[in-house]
Amino acid sequence: MPKLLVTAFDDEFCDEVVKVLGSKGIHIHGGNRVVSIDGNSQVDSVSLENGSKIQADMVLVSIGAKPASDLARQPGLRIVENGSIWVDEYMRTNAEDVFAVGDCAVKRDFFTRKAAPVWLASTATAEARNAGTNIYGIRVLHQIQGTISAFSTQIGGVAFASTGMTCRACQKEGFRYVTATAVAPDRHPGMLPGASELKVKLVFADRSGIILGGQVSGGFSAGELINMIALAIQKKVTVRELDMLQIATHPLLTSAPTVHPVINAAHQALAKLRAVGRELPPVKKAA
Ligand SMILES: Cc1cc2nc3c(=O)[nH]c(=O)nc-3n(C[C@H](O)[C@H](O)[C@H](O)COP(=O)(O)OP(=O)(O)OC[C@H]3O[C@@H](n4cnc5c(N)ncnc54)[C@H](O)[C@@H]3O)c2cc1C
Incomplete structure (x- = not known):
């Protein structure tokens, strides 16, 4: 790579x-x-x-993994891309009363439905809740519409998190997009002890303004900020809805309400969309 x-x-x-x-x-x-x-x-x-x-005194090899699916293959479970077990939206395999969840079960991308080798415990447990709820009969419809690859990590004391489509993925898959990045301290004022910078990049579909993805780096609140963006993706929130987002802020806990990086990134993206004359759907009225 x-x-x-x-x-x-x-x-x-x-x-x-x-x-x-x-x-x-x-x-x-x-x-x-x-x-x-x-x-x-x-x-x-x-x-x-x-x-x-x-x-080198020692070599650590970490070059990916694939499911060891022989156990599933032998009784005739359908195996698809990369050796993953095929499942439907309710984690059912092709064999009656046999479910598969987690790293061994095939994942489909939320936006393209292509196979997406995203193997995370957070995904596995969502699938397990889906399977568990539906195991004695389908009770919850269409809850897992594909993986949005929500991921976070911490490297050298800096948090990095991402979900949904990057600009690189949009280009590869032919998605038209607009993007904006905002940076702000995660306390206010920013000179408070323990403050870190937060950088938020958001990616939106250029016509509908629906959020496609987000990337965050900086302080540890990035770990939960990405989860907020992940929810926005799953609910197909628009750039305008994020621009009008109501949030809680506190000097010791968050960025200032005037510079909140999620709202500011959305605000900048909206300005870019306006500049090129894209028509966005109006903000949805509350039910
Ligand atoms: C180093 C590392 C760090 C990670 N960090 C994160 C993270 O920060 N966040 C995150 O979301 N995900 C993380 N993951 C990914 C996460 O661990 C996996 O996605 C998750 O464990 C998958 O759950 P699973 O139940 O599908 O599989 P597993 O957790 O692998 O469980 C499969 C189980 O099946 C057992 N088994 C296998 N074959 C047989 C057999 N023939 N008979 C009986 N038992 C069998 C295995 O022993 C194992 O206990 C990390 C993974 C690694 C390797």
């Missing part, structure tokens, strides 16, 4: 990860395949495609 975390983040966030790691003395050799792990009785170096060698 050319950069770290390219499936979850756009370039500026990937580059931030590299910068944080660099500040801890960790060097990233992106876009450069390992061609051999060298040594006699033990490893002494790793050779890269560009001809360079890295001295």
Whole structure:
């Protein structure tokens, strides 16, 4: 891969990860395949495609995974992309009374319905709740309409989180989009002890203004901020609804209401949409 975390983040966030790691003395050799792990009785170096060698005492290999689905294949469960077990929207396999959830069950992307190898405990448990609720008969309809790849992590004391489509994914899949980024301290005023900067990037569909994705980095509140964005994606919230969002703020707990980065990013995206004369649907009236 050319950069770290390219499936979850756009370039500026990937580059931030590299910068944080660099500040801890960790060097990233992106876009450069390992061609051999060298040594006699033990490893002494790793050779890269560009001809360079890295001295090594130990090598940790972490290059992905795939389901070990033989156990499911033998009794005739349908196996699809990447060895995943096929399931319907209620986590039912093709065999009567057999359900599959979690890493072994196929995931479909929320926007494209393509297979999406997003293997997370948060996804697995949502699927488990879906299967458990429907196990004695379908009681809850269409609750899991595909994965929105909600993901968070913490690298060198900085939180990184993402959900939905990145700009890179929009370009790859041919989605037209508008995006905006806002930065604000997560306390107010920002010089309060313990304040960190929060960066929020939002991606919207350029005609409907429906939110497609979000990326957040900075303080640890990014971990819950992304969950708010994840809910907005699942509920197909528009840029205008986010611009008018009602929120709670407190100096010791959140960004200032005047500069809240989710609202500000939406506000900027709305301004961009207005500038190019896109018509957005009016804000939905409360039921
Ligand atoms: C290092 C690491 C960090 C992670 N961090 C996060 C995170 O921060 N957030 C997040 O959401 N997700 C995270 N994940 C992903 C998360 O752990 C998985 O998505 C989740 O555990 C999947 O749940 P599961 O029940 O499908 O599979 P598993 O948790 O793998 O459970 C499968 C179980 O089946 C058992 N089993 C396998 N074969 C057999 C057999 N033949 N007979 C009986 N038992 C069998 C296994 O022993 C295992 O206990 C992380 C994963 C790793 C590896």
